[in-house]
Amino acid sequence: MFRLLRAVSDRTTWRRWAYLVMGAALLMPFWFLLMVLAGMSPLKGPWIPVVVLLLPIPAAVAVGLIPGIRQVEGTAVKELLGGRLAEMNVPVARSLRARLGTGLWFSLHLHVGVVIGAASLVVPPFAAVLMAFPLIGWGFLGDRRSPLYAWKHSAYQWLGPPAGLACVIALLGLIVVAGRVLTMLAPRFLGPTPEERVVELEEKAAKLAERNRLARELHDSVGHALSVVTLQAGAASRVLDQDPGFAREALTAIEESARAALADLDHVLGLLRDDKARTTPQPTLADLGRLVEQTKLAGIELDHGVDDAVAGVPAAVSREAYRIVQEGLTNALRHAGKVPVTLRITVAGNRLHVVVANPLIGTPSRTRDGGGRGLGGIRERVTVLRGDMTAGPAGGEWRMEVSLPLMSGA
Amino acid sequence: MTIKVLLVDDERLIRAGLAAIINAEPDLSVVGEAADGSEVQDAVARTAPDVVLMDVRMPRLDGIQATRRLLAGGGVPPKIIVVTTFENDEYVYDALKAGADGFLLKRTRPEEILQGIRTVVLGESLLFPTAIRTLAAEHAPGAGPDGGADWHDRLTEREADVLRLVARGRSNAEIATELYVSPQTVKTHVGNVLAKLQARDRTQAVILAYETGFISPGA
Numbered sequence: 001m002f003r004l005l006r007a008v009s010d011r012t013t014w015r016r017w018a019y020l021v022m023g024a025a026l027l028m029p030f031w032f033l034l035m036v037l038a039g040m041s042p043l044k045g046p047w048i049p050v051v052v053l054l055l056p057i058p059a060a061v062a063v064g065l066i067p068g069i070r071q072v073e074g075t076a077v078k079e080l081l082g083g084r085l086a087e088m089n090v091p092v093a094r095s096l097r098a099r100l101g102t103g104l105w106f107s108l109h110l111h112v113g114v115v116i117g118a119a120s121l122v123v124p125p126f127a128a129v130l131m132a133f134p135l136i137g138w139g140f141l142g143d144r145r146s147p148l149y150a151w152k153h154s155a156y157q158w159l160g161p162p163a164g165l166a167c168v169i170a171l172l173g174l175i176v177v178a179g180r181v182l183t184m185l186a187p188r189f190l191g192p193t194p195e196e197r198v199v200e201l202e203e204k205a206a207k208l209a210e211r212n213r214l215a216r217e218l219h220d221s222v223g224h225a226l227s228v229v230t231l232q233a234g235a236a237s238r239v240l241d242q243d244p245g246f247a248r249e250a251l252t253a254i255e256e257s258a259r260a261a262l263a264d265l266d267h268v269l270g271l272l273r274d275d276k277a278r279t280t281p282q283p284t285l286a287d288l289g290r291l292v293e294q295t296k297l298a299g300i301e302l303d304h305g306v307d308d309a310v311a312g313v314p315a316a317v318s319r320e321a322y323r324i325v326q327e328g329l330t331n332a333l334r335h336a337g338k339v340p341v342t343l344r345i346t347v348a349g350n351r352l353h354v355v356v357a358n359p360l361i362g363t364p365s366r367t368r369d370g371g372g373r374g375l376g377g378i379r380e381r382v383t384v385l386r387g388d389m390t391a392g393p394a395g396g397e398w399r400m401e402v403s404l405p406l407m408s409g410a
Numbered sequence: 411m412t413i414k415v416l417l418v419d420d421e422r423l424i425r426a427g428l429a430a431i432i433n434a435e436p437d438l439s440v441v442g443e444a445a446d447g448s449e450v451q452d453a454v455a456r457t458a459p460d461v462v463l464m465d466v467r468m469p470r471l472d473g474i475q476a477t478r479r480l481l482a483g484g485g486v487p488p489k490i491i492v493v494t495t496f497e498n499d500e501y502v503y504d505a506l507k508a509g510a511d512g513f514l515l516k517r518t519r520p521e522e523i524l525q526g527i528r529t530v531v532l533g534e535s536l537l538f539p540t541a542i543r544t545l546a547a548e549h550a551p552g553a554g555p556d557g558g559a560d561w562h563d564r565l566t567e568r569e570a571d572v573l574r575l576v577a578r579g580r581s582n583a584e585i586a587t588e589l590y591v592s593p594q595t596v597k598t599h600v601g602n603v604l605a606k607l608q609a610r611d612r613t614q615a616v617i618l619a620y621e622t623g624f625i626s627p628g629a
Contacts, residue, residue: 223495224421227516231427234520239434246430253423 004169007176012082016179019080021120023113030056030110057107064106067093073102073109074190083183088191089200097193105189109182116178119171127167133160211272218268225261229254284318285310285345288325292343295329301340302329309347317404320381321345321352327378328356328400336361336398350406351387357399378402413531414441416459418450418476419493420468424516428463428493431520438527447471450480454488461489461531464510466501474505481509481610489530489611491537503545507621511613512537536612539579546620546627561624564606570624572599577616577625 007013034052063069074090077083093099134157192200236250283291288306295302313321325343332341336358344355375391378400382389387404415432417425417440429440442457444450448471450462462480466473473492480487492505492513502513512530514523514537529537536542565573568589575585582600586593600612609615619625 220495227495228421228423228427230517231424231431235427235430238520239430242434243430246426250427250430253426257423 004173004176008172013176013179015080015082016183017116017120017175019076019109020113020116020175020178020182022076022080023109023111024117025113027056027060027110027114030059057111060107060110061103064103065099067099069093069106070098070102070190073105077183077186077190081179081183081186083186085183085186085190088187089196090190090192091196095193095195098196101189101193105186108185108189112178112182116175119174123167123171127164127171130164130167131161133164134158214268214271218264221264222261225257225264228257229261232257282319283322284315285313285322285325286318287322288345291322291326291329295333295341298333299338300329300333301338302343303340304343304345306343306345307347310345310352313347313352314406317352317385317406320385321354321402321404324354324378324381324402325356328354328402331375331400332356332358332398347406352404352406354402354404355399357397359397360393375400412437412439413461413527414439414457414459415527416440416442416444416450416453416457416462416488418444418447418453418462418468418473419465420445421465424465424493428523431523432527435524438524447473447476447479450476451483454480454483459488461491461527463491463493463514463527464505466492466494466505472501473510474501474508477505477508477510489533491526491530497541500549503549506542506545506613506617509610509614511611513541533611535581535584536576536579536616539577539616542613542616543577543620543627546617561607561619561622565603569599569603569606572596573603573615573619574625576600576603576612577619 031052034055038048038052064073070090070093074085078086078090093102232250232253236247236254240247285306288304288310292302292304310318325345329341329343332339339358339361342355342357344353346353378391379389382402382404385404387402389400389402391400392398415438417428419425419428422445425443425445429443432438432440441459442453444453445468447464447468450464450471453459454462464473464476468476471479477490477492480490489512490510492502492510493516494502494513495516497515506513511533512526514526518526526537529535561570571589572585575588580588582593582596585596589596603609604611604615607615607618609618616625620627
């Protein structure tokens with residue numbers, strides 16, 4: 001009951017309802033057309049209404065075979081139903097398999113939709129009548145021929161309101177369940193076929209390979225330019241007094257090499273960048289103070305200890321470490337609530353160590369099901385930097401330890 | 411006696427920078443420059459350098475090939491130091507295996523570049539022992555378990571000890587102190603080790619030792 005109430009108050013449920021009602025509306029032309037045809041035809045018989053009801057089922061499948069329908073349905077499902085399909089790519093259907101899947105889905109959508117749509121129209125007024133049953137004395141209830149007459153005039157008329165309530169609950173339950181079932185089924189009918197998945201992966205792999213190549217070339221060219229700059233600057237400062245002419249040339253060479261490298265960086269990063277350029281630099285461990293303040297403002301009692309040696313950590317490691325600390329603190333707040341958190345950042349043996357710990361409270365299941373995302377992000381960063389991490393309950397507290405090497409070679 | 415240096419790099423600015431640093435030293439002198447690996451043999455024949463500073467990536471003939479050709483050329487080849495931009499460049503280890511005596515990074519401080527040249531020419535100790543070990547650990551980590559087994563037959567126990575200390579970058583004098591023998595004895599041991607392994611110098615002997623698993627680079 002409580003779960004139903006929560007589902008009913010959820011916007012998702014009503015977006016899904018809208019999707020279903022849309023299906024009902026889409027079915028109407030089929031019905032109208034068949035009714036008109038049935039009216040015009042000389043054929044008569046009790047089976048005509050059955051045909052009018054059943055024929056649209058294959059007819060909708062047939063319409064769904066039109067390649068473009070998949071894209072339209074896909075967009076509608078993503079927007080209104082959500083679910084796993086929202087993260088999938090749903091292109092125009094090309095293969096027979098994709099078209100058939102769409103056809104079946106289209107028909108399913110329309111027919112489940114018409115049931116829900118009709119129920120949504122009929123059940124509320126009917127339930128209202130039932131609920132007001134003991135109180136009203138409408139004309140038709142006074143008529144002895146009415147099927148409700150006997151009930152109205154029996155001792156059981158108090159059953160009206162609970163029956164009305166039951167109808168409403170049944171309708172709401174039906175809406176919730178239908179929405180969920182369709183959301184669950186959508187990927188099977190509209191999701192990418194194995195062939196489409198292969199094509200998609202191939203495209204992605206090709207794009208990644210291309211980006212990888214660009215990045216490697218950039219790495220080479222900038223590395224080369226920086227070598228020239230370093231060597232020329234080193235030489236110039238050593239021979240400044242003996243050979244000022246060389247020093248002057250060296251300065252020009254340094255300027256030109258650096259400028260060319262910047263232009264190269266600018267160009268290639270422009271090609272590599274998907275999102276908009278940042279207007280603020282990425283924070284590093286040097287900006288930790290602000291993060292600590294924000295965390296304290298969020299109501300967390302933070303006991304933090306940061307080595308001074310952290311200032312000497314390479315920028316790439318420092319940036320990632322900042323994000324790791326940030327995600328670690330966010331996780332603590334999300335899963336444990338406002339508990340005291342311990343943060344330790346130390347440098348030892350050419351490695352940076354980060355520890356985020358908080359006392360274990362609350363139900364462990366909550367920690368488990370929600371914990372994946374934040375930890376996954378941290379794990380990704382740690383893997384890229386070839387570090388190690390452990391996370392989990394230890395000695396009455398939840399403890400995350402991350403260790404990052406400070407040198408890529410060693 | 412001045413140490414004669416040949417510079418090989420396709421980038422003029424790198425050559426000019428190295429030349430300025432080297433020529434400012436009284437005991438070092440740049441005797442020639444080459445812009446590609448293919449020019450190295452002629453330049454060596456012309457200038458008879460003691461040491462070649464060799465870039466790895468060059469357009470026509472790379473530093474690894476040039477090193478091989480130079481060492482196959484007969485006579486007493488000069489010492490070869492590979493000069494590279496990136497430390498974890500796969501070519502560095504290839505060059506060392508090809509017979510280079512050491513490697514330097516282009517970002518190395520001038521004084522360390524000079525020190526590196528002198529170390530290699532003197533041949534008394536290994537240049538950057540830890541870096542070589544790291545490279546060996548990356549490139550020859552799975553050296554066979556039987557690897558280097560026959561070395562125990564070929565090398566005396568003392569010679570094996572000396573080789574292990576050489577791999578750690580110890581100079582002859584340091585090894586002498588550590589093993590309580592005279593530097594002259596160490597020199598003889600090192601000479602014997604090189605002869606038995608048919609290694610050109612300490613670097614080659616150490617690389618061989620790592621490659622065969624006689625010394626584990628991970629240790």
